Amino acid sequence: MRIVIAPDKFAGTLSAVEAAEAVAAGWRDVHPGADTRTVPLSDGGPGFVEVLHAAIGGRLLGCEVTGPLGAPVRADVLLDGDTAYVESALACGLHLVPADERDPARTTTRGVGELIARAVEAGARTVVVGMGGSSTNDGGAGMLAALGAGPTDRLAAGGGALAGLGAADTAPALRAVEGVRLIAATDVDNPLLGEHGAGAVFGPQKGADPEAVRALDAALADFADATDPDGALRAAPGAGAAGGLGYGLLLLGGTVESGVARVLEAVGLDSLAAGADLVVTGEGSFDFQSLRGKLPHGVARTAARHGVPCVVTAGAVSADPDEAAKAGVTAAYSLVESAGSTEAAMSRSAEELRALAADIARAWPRVDKAGRGG
Template sequence: MKILILPDSFKGSLTSGQAAAQIESAARKVFPEAQIESFPIADGGEGTLEMVQKAAGGAFLPIEVMGPCGQRVRSRYLSIGDTAVVELAEAAGLGLRLPGFSPMKTTTIGVGQIIAEALHVGHRRIVIALGGSATTDCGCGMAAALGTQFLDEAGRPFLPTGATLSMVRGIRLNGFFFGKNAPRIEALCDVDNPLYGPQGAACVFGPQKGATPDEVKVLDAGLKNIADLFQKRAAKLNTLRGAGAAGGTGAGVAAFLNGRLLSGIDALLDLMKFEEAAKSADLIITGEGAVDTQTKGGKVAAGIARRAAGKPVVLFTGANMLGEKDLGALYELGITAVLPILQKPSTLGEAMADAKTNLHLAALNFFRTQKMFGAR
């Protein structure tokens, strides 16, 4: 029996590597003779740097930059030849948000500072992993750190945040990113949401970052304003798959840096040669912290299921937020079963603290049922 284990992180409780270790440990207890391949994975969000280094090598380079709330933070990026891989969460992630800061006030400027340093030391290709952001500034902070100017009504440059996106009246792009010798910029998007509107960055993800209903309206209007400033390109910018990733930073990469938006999970599955591994697998196991309406939109589990070539795909989760109808949509994608790991009634804090044990026990019992039905 060959088992392929590819979990995402369980945000706030387990890294993808820790989750993979718990599932693998359970599998080996039940099937000691099984061939097990474990690949901690990401979708372009947190954990991407580790996954890319495991698959492609490279060295981590440290750097100190401005965090999402204006504080100094120690960050890093991955250098592989002439390619630099930058993880947005390392400079503007939710884990760096200070108390009292909603996405109205946070910034991606630190992300731009990392990119600037990577370009300065000679990298010609920049891959930006979007996801896990504390921001909804459309990547304006990132762009400002790289030479783009945002002008107010009086024509004066200023640094927009989510609260002031609607105050932008003009944009002076840095021609370096549009010239003959421009670097190659790519963004790995963990979702495929549009920039603004009911399914956009502010309306869907703003509340998760601490935005109130009134603030969500302000953020959404600000994102639309940035798109409108590109006039004929506005519709394309909004509907670009992944434009809403990382608080609109996906759109910012495309508009300000002339970059390409890619499905994070697809790019990373390509890197690890997933199809080749899946062909010989009998069972594919994945996992994520919560299964909700976003799971089918660019996340790890959906990406794996689409490319699993009909092999059984089991998804462990800390919390299943879907009813039978929405679960049916995941089944149609190729997910065989969604298995919550909770072992007893718990508060959110207790569930997160016990995630390692809960995942191990859930996996152990799942594999025992497989053995009961003849798997070996």
């Protein structure tokens, strides 16, 4: 029996690596002889570099860069030949900002630009920037400032400092990445501005109240007027990713690609699934968004192409079962339900996930490919 275990992180509790190890341990508790292949995954957000390093090897380049509030933070760039992988969350992630200090009007993506610069200095000709989990809403202005764009003091001071910006010089930043292919790895398709934009959709989770969201959207509009006068890039799908970091990369000639697809290709999930009896994936919350291109959706579709059943383990499960089945999900299991409470699921995540995996393993002979559990 070969089980491929390919989860995302369980946000706030377990990394993808920890989640995969917990599921594998639970399965082996019941089936000691099972061949469990752990394949931790990321959609481009937190864990992007760790997951890819585990899958493809390469060399980690340790850096000290500007964090979201200006203090230095440590971050790695993954170098694989002439391709570099940068995780934006390592430089400007929400986890780097204490809860009582979260304010996307102040946080900056400057550190992301510094990581890109280090990658280029190291010889990278392609730089893939994993997006997600950011604390910022500056449209990538801080990143541009780190690469030489001006006025540096305004661009690097957070989204709020962009209000009233009349002009910006991005030419130095363009020269800094000349000849380098930039890729924004994200499955977010939001534009920069408006009701579906960076501020309105993601601002509240970063500390912005409704009034702050309106102010941030207006500030980003000023920034866009100064850098994209014809309006083409601000409306592009993915421009609003990571608080508008996608927009900043588009200004530099970058492209937006699926973070899920890039990671699944890098780890070779297609070939692994082809030889499996079962694929197990998971994330913190398996909900309607999970079936709109997020990582479990990509894993399930990969398994389905080979006629292999796929089960989901998640902290909470609210996705419609019929929609999940159409996506290739055989069954979904809630950690909160199995643990008995949210508190237990959060405080003993690894132990409870291991126990849940063992329960699934015991039931596995009674789970068939038509999507029924017994």
